[in-house]
Structure formats: structure tokens, C-alpha cells
Amino acid sequence: xxxxxxxxxxxxxxxxxxxxxxxxxxxxxxxxxxxxxxxxxxxxxxxxxxxxxxxxxxxxxxxxxxxxxxxxxxxxxxxxxxxxxxxxxxxxxxxxxxxxxxxxxxxxxxxxxxxxxxxxxxxxxxxxxxxxxxxxxxxxxxxxxxxxxxxxxxxxxxxxxxxxxxxxxxxxxxxxxxxxxxxxxxxxxxxxxxxxxxxxxxxxxxxxxxxxxxxxxxxxxxxxxxxxxxxxxxxxxxxxxxxxxxxxxxxxxxxxxxxxxxxxxxxxxxxxxxxxxxxxxxxxxxxxxxxxxxxxxxxxxxxxxxxxxxxxxxxxxxxxxxxxxxxxxxxxxxxxxxxxxxxxxxxxxxxxxxxxxxxxxxxxxxxxxxxxxxxxxxxxxxxxxxxxxxxxxxxxxxxxxxxxxxxxxxxxxxxxxxxxxxxxx
Amino acid sequence: xxxxxxxxxxxxxxxxxxxxxxxxxxxxxxxxxxxxxxxxxxxxxxxxxxxxxxxxxxxxxxxxxxxxxxxxxxxxxxxxxxxxxxxxxxxxxxxxxxxxxxxxxxxxxxxxxxxxxxxxxxxxxxxxxxxxxxxxxxxxxxxxxxxxxxxxxxxxxxxxxxxxxxxxxxxxxxxxxxxxxxxxxxxxxxxxxxxxxxxxxxxxxxxxxxxxxxxxxxxxxxxxxxxxxxxxxxxxxxxxxxxxxxxxxxxxxxxxx
Numbered sequence: 001x002x003x004x005x006x007x008x009x010x011x012x013x014x015x016x017x018x019x020x021x022x023x024x025x026x027x028x029x030x031x032x033x034x035x036x037x038x039x040x041x042x043x044x045x046x047x048x049x050x051x052x053x054x055x056x057x058x059x060x061x062x063x064x065x066x067x068x069x070x071x072x073x074x075x076x077x078x079x080x081x082x083x084x085x086x087x088x089x090x091x092x093x094x095x096x097x098x099x100x101x102x103x104x105x106x107x108x109x110x111x112x113x114x115x116x117x118x119x120x121x122x123x124x125x126x127x128x129x130x131x132x133x134x135x136x137x138x139x140x141x142x143x144x145x146x147x148x149x150x151x152x153x154x155x156x157x158x159x160x161x162x163x164x165x166x167x168x169x170x171x172x173x174x175x176x177x178x179x180x181x182x183x184x185x186x187x188x189x190x191x192x193x194x195x196x197x198x199x200x201x202x203x204x205x206x207x208x209x210x211x212x213x214x215x216x217x218x219x220x221x222x223x224x225x226x227x228x229x230x231x232x233x234x235x236x237x238x239x240x241x242x243x244x245x246x247x248x249x250x251x252x253x254x255x256x257x258x259x260x261x262x263x264x265x266x267x268x269x270x271x272x273x274x275x276x277x278x279x280x281x282x283x284x285x286x287x288x289x290x291x292x293x294x295x296x297x298x299x300x301x302x303x304x305x306x307x308x309x310x311x312x313x314x315x316x317x318x319x320x321x322x323x324x325x326x327x328x329x330x331x332x333x334x335x336x337x338x339x340x341x342x343x344x345x346x347x348x349x350x351x352x353x354x355x356x357x358x359x360x361x362x363x364x365x366x367x368x369x370x371x372x373x374x375x376x377x378x379x380x381x382x383x384x385x386x387x388x389x390x391x392x393x394x395x396x397x398x399x400x401x402x403x404x405x406x407x408x409x410x411x412x413x414x415x416x417x418x419x420x421x422x423x424x425x
Numbered sequence: 426x427x428x429x430x431x432x433x434x435x436x437x438x439x440x441x442x443x444x445x446x447x448x449x450x451x452x453x454x455x456x457x458x459x460x461x462x463x464x465x466x467x468x469x470x471x472x473x474x475x476x477x478x479x480x481x482x483x484x485x486x487x488x489x490x491x492x493x494x495x496x497x498x499x500x501x502x503x504x505x506x507x508x509x510x511x512x513x514x515x516x517x518x519x520x521x522x523x524x525x526x527x528x529x530x531x532x533x534x535x536x537x538x539x540x541x542x543x544x545x546x547x548x549x550x551x552x553x554x555x556x557x558x559x560x561x562x563x564x565x566x567x568x569x570x571x572x573x574x575x576x577x578x579x580x581x582x583x584x585x586x587x588x589x590x591x592x593x594x595x596x597x598x599x600x601x602x603x604x605x606x607x608x609x610x611x612x613x614x615x616x617x618x619x620x621x622x623x624x625x626x627x628x629x630x631x632x633x634x635x636x637x638x639x640x641x642x643x644x645x646x647x648x649x650x651x652x653x654x655x656x657x658x659x660x661x662x663x664x665x666x667x668x669x670x671x672x673x674x675x676x677x678x679x680x681x682x
Binding site: 402416 | 490502503504505506529540541542543544546548
């Protein structure tokens with residue numbers, strides 16, 4: 001039997017759930033020869049494999065959560081975080097999302113809702129993802145995530161917890177949220193078999209990663225930028241899951257070195273960078289998405305995106321919960337839209353941005369609801385703004401030709417401004 | 426210098442030939458299922474009308490949603506930029522352009538040199554476009570040319586969804602079943618289109634003068650309703666369907682082959 005025939009006969013679903021699959025892939029990853037320019041990719045890949053191997057082996061309790069929960073919270077409690085939203089992006093990247101979206105739709109999950117959640121629920125219904133021991137959602141930013149995670153907890157018949165996050169960002173709110181997290185930790189400790197000393201280690205790893213991320217962001221301000229937006233918005237998964245782990249710190253150290261090497265060798269992410277864009281929200285993850293076309297073929301590089309902006313202070317192991325609470329409340333996407341708009345304008349100046357693109361992901365109330373304020377702030381500052389409607393997961397929900405026309409027309413506007421001596425901010 | 430602009434739209438393909446910036450010939454034909462074939466045919470016809478040989482053409486710019494299907498073009502430019510350039514050349518006082526084509530509608534703001542400053546396009550649904558009117562004309566057993574006259578005859582209108590073409594069609598069928606006069610239904614359809622255009626205009630802001638391009642600009646009832654809502658005249662250039670191709674040909678004048 002040849003290899004192709006053998007592979008086609010494999011029971012993929014069974015192998016996906018088998019921790020040995022990830023062990024074998026991890027061993028095979030040693031054959032992946034990387035240099036200083038791409039060692040970070042291997043670090044992220046291997047970290048992901050290790051997480052999946054441990055989760056499917058049920059080495060530690062698996063905690064399903066959403067992307068706005070700081071991963072340090074789960075790591076400090078001794079759990080293994082699993083983010084169905086990230087899994088949905090991976091599935092979409094493999095071109096497999098429609099089947100899971102369809103499954104969620106059959107289970108009364110409306111097509112009007114976010115496809116990250118629909119696809120995540122489809123994965124749960126197919127029982128492909130590592131089964132959770134408990135589900136933890138944060139109520140801030142995305143209410144859809146809370147509802148979807150509640151449905152997942154019900155499906156798996158596991159406990160469901162919600163962190164209620166106050167709207168303001170003052171000292172009183174930080175104290176309130178920190179107390180809530182400490183109480184939750186006390187409640188979960190017996191279930192998660194955690195050790196209090198973990199907190200110090202998690203804080204140390206998180207701070208190390210943060211330190212490299214600050215340096216990475218400094219390099220991204222250079223012209224030409226050494227990191228593409230397409231890659232940056234792929235590795236947001238590391239930010240959402242690996243902060244607080246040695247693997248996360250290793251990834252950011254290697255990434256920093258890769259970008260530094262690119263700068264020193266004058267090998268930018270995109271060879272000919274005509275325009276520098278600021279990308280708001282996530283990107284489409286399915287094959288044939290428009291961002292790679294925009295960067296590689298049109299030379300419009302996403303110099304920065306708001307996800308990687310470091311807006312939090314290093315974690316103090318002695319005030320661990322307060323640090324995490326301050327970080328959650330300090331997220332510029334939480335609270336009044338004006339706060340997010342102010343951050344956008346700061347990023348425009350810092351990264352010398354020519355134009356801002358907000359990716360209006362279908363069904364995303366929390367990001368799309370801020371568009372009028374963002375548009376108005378950009379218009380007031382004389383920064384071209386494009387609201388690009390599409391879908392991060394479901395390719396069928398966005399016409400590629402329509403998206404390219406909008407993006408190309410936006411670049412033509414930027415071109416016109418440059419030729420008209422509008423100058424750069 | 427001879428330049429050509431070819432606009433491959435969802436419903437029609439247009440070509441305009443310029444000789445030293447002067448309009449010499451044009452063509453307009455149905456796009457059909459073969460984008461490349463219709464682009465080639467439009468080019469050949471426009472050249473024949475202009476009395477120009479193909480080898481004499483210096484630069485060809487393709488635009489429209491099918492612009493990537495014109496292998497003979499030296500450059501592809503979006504219809505947004507082309508409509509801005511073309512409309513500004515025909516009506517230089519224009520600062521806001523409403524273009525309603527077969528499958529999409531857009532509002533474009535231009536500066537005093539015809540450069541696009543801002544734009545918005547309709548979302549995925551064809552509601553508010555030429556296709557919307559076509560579907561409704563079929564449902565009402567009338568033709569596109571006669572719709573404007575019927576709408577102008579109506580004393581009142583029925584409310585119709587401006588969100589989705591298919592939903593709107595089912596509403597039309599319901600009104601027909603209720604025995605509502607065809608004129609009132611058609612006027613309601615026109616108002617639904619203008620509702621969408623008005624919302625899009627609000628997003629980019631209205632700066633006078635306002636002009637309308639695209640095939641739907643030939644419908645006087647739409648233009649009049651839009652003028653009434655805006656409280657200002659909406660100008661329509663000659664041959665509004667050809668404005669994109671004309672703009673492409675103008676851009677070709679400044680491009681190199």
C-alpha cells in the first residue's frame with residue numbers, strides 16, 4: 001500500500017483525539033530545520049502540540065475559555081486552557097470550517113451569530129476537541145462567548161463559571177475583579193489540584209514574554225517593518241494561550257531575535273512596502289483570505305494591529321490577581337469606544353500609519369459597535385479609514401472579489417493622497 | 426495618444442476610446458457568462474466606432490468587477506477610482522457621486538481634482554442595485570424602461586424592505602395578492618433603493634454638487650426621489666453607464682504601458 005492510500009484510509013477523527021498523534025508530530029518536528037529567521041514558528045508549533053497532547057491525555061484538568069480571559073489565570077490554577085475560538089481559526093485555516101458551522105446551525109445556533117463560536121460549538125458537537133473539566137468565561141467584551149461557552153458546558157455536563165467584569169477601569173473596579181478572581185481560584189483549587197507556588201512561576205514567564213513583546217513592538221515601528229500583519233494575526237494564538245508558560249516566553253524571545261535579524265540583514269517581512277496599515281480586530285483565517293494578497297501583491301503592509309499592543313504592566317507575583325484584573329480592565333477594547341479610538345490614534349502616530357482598516361467580522365457586536373466612533377476619530381485626525389465587512393471563519397460569508405475591490409480602492413485613495421502631497425502623519 | 430477604458434460590470438461591459446483625451450468611440454454590451462469574451466468584444470466594437478486600429482492604442486485600463494479578466498489591459502483600476510475620475514471630468518463641480526450599477530451601489534466623495542477622498546459600497550445583498558429593479562420588474566411583469574413612468578404616476582407608495590432582494594420580492598408578491606396598484610408597489614421599490622442610497626450618503630457625507638452614474642441613473646424616478654431627499658439637484662452626466670469606462674480611459678492617459 002502506498003503512502004497516499006494509507007493516509008486516505010486513516011480514521012482522522014480517532015487520530016485527532018489520540019494524544020500519541022501529537023507526540024509523534026512533536027518528534028517529527030525535530031526534523032524541521034529552522035534558522036534564526038523562523039525558529040519562533042517551530043517554537044509555537046511545538047508548544048501547540050504539547051498542549052494538545054497534554055489536554056487529550058488529560059494530564060491536567062482542561063479548562064475551556066474565551067480569548068479575553070488572561071491565560072495566566074488558568075495556568076496559575078494548574079489547568080490547561082483550551083480556546084475553541086482559536087481552534088475555530090485553525091479549522092478555518094485548514095478549509096474545514098463549513099462542516100462544523102453547519103453542525104452548529106443544525107443545533108439551533110443562528111447564522112446571525114459569530115462564526116468563531118458557531119465553529120467552536122460544531123467542534124464540541126463533533127466531540128473532536130479535548131473535553132473540558134470545566135468551562136470559564138469572562139463577561140467582558142464578548143457576550144456571545146459567554147452564551148456559547150455555557151452551551152458547551154451544558155453539552156459536556158461540566159461546571160460553568162463566569163467572571164463578571166465591571167465596565168469602569170478605576171482602582172475600585174480593579175479591587176472588585178481581583179477579589180472575584182481570588183474567590184474563584186479558592187473555589188477551583190480543589191478541582192484543579194493547584195499549587196500556590198505556580199503563581200510566581202506564571203508571573204515570571206508572563207513578564208518575560210511581555211518584555212520581549214515590548215521590544216518586538218519597538219521593532220515593528222521601523223520602516224520597513226520586519227513582521228507581516230498576516231503572521232502577526234496568526235500568532236495571536238500564542239498571546240491568548242501561552243502567556244505565563246515557558247513556551248510562551250521562548251516563542252517571544254525567538255520572535256524578537258528573528259525580527260532583530262531581519263532588521264540587521266535588511267530583510268523585511270514584505271519586500272516592497274508602499275503603505276503602512278493599522279488593522280483593527282482579527283483577520284480572516286480561511287485559505288485565500290485577502291490579507292496575504294494585500295501585503296504580498298499590493299505592498300500594503302499591516303505595520304501593526306491592536307491585538308499585540310502591550311497595555312498592561314508586569315505582573316507582581318504578590319499582587320497576582322490585581323495585576324490580571326488591571327490588565328483585563330485596561331484593555332482599550334473594554335469600556336467606552338472613545339478609549340479604543342484614542343488608542344488607535346496613538347498607534348497611528350507611533351507606527352506612522354497611512355490608513356486604518358477595521359475588519360468588521362460578521363456577527364461581532366463588540367467590535368463593530370465601535371465603528372462610528374473609530375471612523376469619526378480617524379476622520380477628525382485626517383486618517384483614511386476603511387470598514388471592511390467580512391467573516392474571519394466562514395469564507396462563504398464574504399465575496400473575495402468584493403473584499404479585494406474595497407481594499408484596492410482604499411489603496412488607490414492612499415495613493416492619491418501620497419501623490420497629492422498630503423504627507424504622512 | 427490613444428487610450429481605452431474597459432469597464433466589465435456584472436450586467437454590461439463598456440468600452441470608451443479616447444484620442445488625445447477626446448471621446449472618439451464607445452460600446453456597451455451584455456456581459457453574459459464569458460467576461461473575457463465580452464471584454465474583447467466591447468474593445469473591438471469601441472475601436473471600430475472610433476475608427477482606430479488596435480495596434481495604435483497606447484494604454485488600456487480595465488475596471489469593474491471583471492477587471493482581472495481583461496488580459497489585454499495594461500493596468501487594472503477599481504471602478505470607484507474610475508467613476509470618480511470620469512464623473513469629475515464630465516461634471517467638474519461634482520464632489521459626491523452616487524453610482525448604482527448592476528450588482529452594487531457606491532457613494533464616492535472626490536476632491537477638486539477628481540481624486541477619491543472616501544467611499545462606501547453596499548453590503549453583500551443586491552438590494553438597492555440595478556439587479557434589484559430587474560428582479561422586481563420581472564415579478565411585476567413590467568420592463569425596466571417603464572418602471573420610472575409607473576412610479577411617477579403613483580400618488581402614494583407601499584413600504585418595502587430595503588435589506589434583502591429576496592425578502593422584498595416576496596413582499597411585492599404579497600402586495601400583488603392584496604390587489605395593491607402596481608404603481609404604488611413600484612414607487613415603494615424606488616423609495617427602498619433611495620433609502621439605502623441615503624444611508625450610504627450619510628456615511629461619507631454629502632458635499633455638493635451631487636451626481637449619479639451607472640445604469641440606474643437613467644431611471645428618472647430614482648434621480649428625482651434622491652434629489653427630493655437631499656434637497657438639491659442630483660446631476661446625471663451624459664451616458665451615465667459609460668462613466669466608469671471613460672474614467673478608466675482618462676487614467677490610461679496618465680499611465681504608461
